Amino acid sequence: MIPTNETFGGTFPYAARFDNASDFLMHYVDEGPSSASVILCLHGEPTWGYMFRHLIEALKNQYRVVVPDHMGFGKSETPQDRSYWLQDHIDNLERFVLSLDLRNITLVMHDFGGPVGMGLAARHPDRIARIVSVNGPTPFGQSTLAEHWAAGAAAAPWFQWIRKADSEGRLDAVLGELGFNILSTLKLNGFERTALINDTWLHAYGSHFVRPADCLGAIGWAKGVARDQHRFEEPTLSAKRVIASKPALAVWGMADRTLGANDFLPLFEELFPSAPIHRLPDTGHYSLEDAPEAIGLIISDFLATTEHSHALP
Template identity: 65%
Template sequence: MIPAHADFDKTFPFAPHFETVNGFQMHYVDEGDRAREVVLCLHGEPTWGYLYRSLITALCGDYRVVVPDHMGFGKSETPQDRSYWLQDHIDNLEKFVLQLDLNDVTLVMHDFGGPVGMGVTARHPGRIKRIISTNGPTPFGQPDGLERLLKNAGIAPWFQWIVKANEDGSLEQVLGQLGFNILSAMKINGFENHAVISDTWIAAYGGHFSTPRDCLGAIGWAKGFATGVHRFEEPDAAAIAMIRSKPALAIWGDADKTLHADIFLPLFTVLFPGADVHRIPGAGHYCFEDAPDQIADIVKRFLQNS
């Protein structure tokens, strides 16, 4: 776990907050006036709230920006006696949202933050005001959702590696060393902005994963995919109708090697046919690292106009 007050040479200058959620300490950033609308940012694998540092700064003057770290990531605790499946993360986020009583929420979702955020949306559609997907899948009961997921897995190097490593028994060993190979893990997914790489940047992203015991979150997400344990939330018809009526925005780095735009954007636009869609040439899977200012501008315009 990263020390609570670590700011990585002032690149993450946000006060730490902690909430006891389902028996573990969940860290979150909470910046901006608490009376303002909430923007809730959800990270994926193997990142944490650091991914959103530029967006937090860009939005916190006009919104309350809340950025939790999932169990086993960032400054949150990594309990040793827990599973780390998608359902666990949905349960944790639901409890977090209810304990903080967050309403009128704009969700910003990246990577597996997509299915986690959509899972909570299925359970509490009345708390969600807007949906923003940023290189984050939104499988939500669409008829061809599973087919698209399998098609993507067949061409994405990251998912191909996960399946192979699980079969040959090396998955836990490799992902248990993320503190040393974090850059390689991110590069295989599609990371393009090499100019941002520094010792500070590597420490920020690798800092949580100092021992194999600290890597259970990252291992769990990958192993859950390889073994088919993850289960997407299945909303009822009333929830889907409520959610389809909400303003929605998709931002996708076109150089994403793990979640291909041509496969996943149709899942989003079927659910939100009136959504704004922005594809960013040259930006990869970690779009907030590759095009932070461009994304912040798109998000701000969307928030102001919806």
């Protein structure tokens, strides 16, 4: 676990908060006016809340920006006696949201944060105000989900590697050394802005993963794909109608080599056929690193134009 007071040279200066609703210390950032609309930012694999640092800065003066680290990532604990399947992370997020009693939530989801956030939306559609997908799949009971997921996984080098590595018994050993090979993992998925790379940046993304025991979160998400252990939350028809009526936005880095736009954007378009989609050329899977300024402006404009259309009782 990253030390509580670590700011990575001032690039992540936010006060560390912790919630224990799921019987482990879940770290989160909570910036902005407590009475404002909630922007709940959900990271994926193998990142953490650090990836949202520019978005926090762009939104915190007007919105309450809440950024949790999933179990096994960032400044959150990595319990050794827990499973790390998708359903576990949805359960953890649900308890976290209920513990803080978050409402009027705008979900901002990247990578596996998409299925986790949509799982929360399926269980608590009344708490969700808006949906923002940033290179994050939005599975929500679509009839074409299996088809698109299979096609995307078959085309992606990351998914190909983890399945092969797991079948050969190498996955745990390689991902158990993420503290040393974090850059190659990020680059395999699609990271284009190489000018960012310095010791501080590498330390921010690699320092949680000091020992193999610290890497259970990253291993679990990968192994769940390799072994088909992840289970997407199935919404009720009522929940699907409620969520489909919400303002929604997709922002997609078109150089994403893991969640290709051709395979995964149709999930968003099927659920939100009238929603705007911003396709960013030369921007990879980790689009919030590759194009933080552009994405911040797109999301800020979307929030401003929908601020009065999403109000919940």
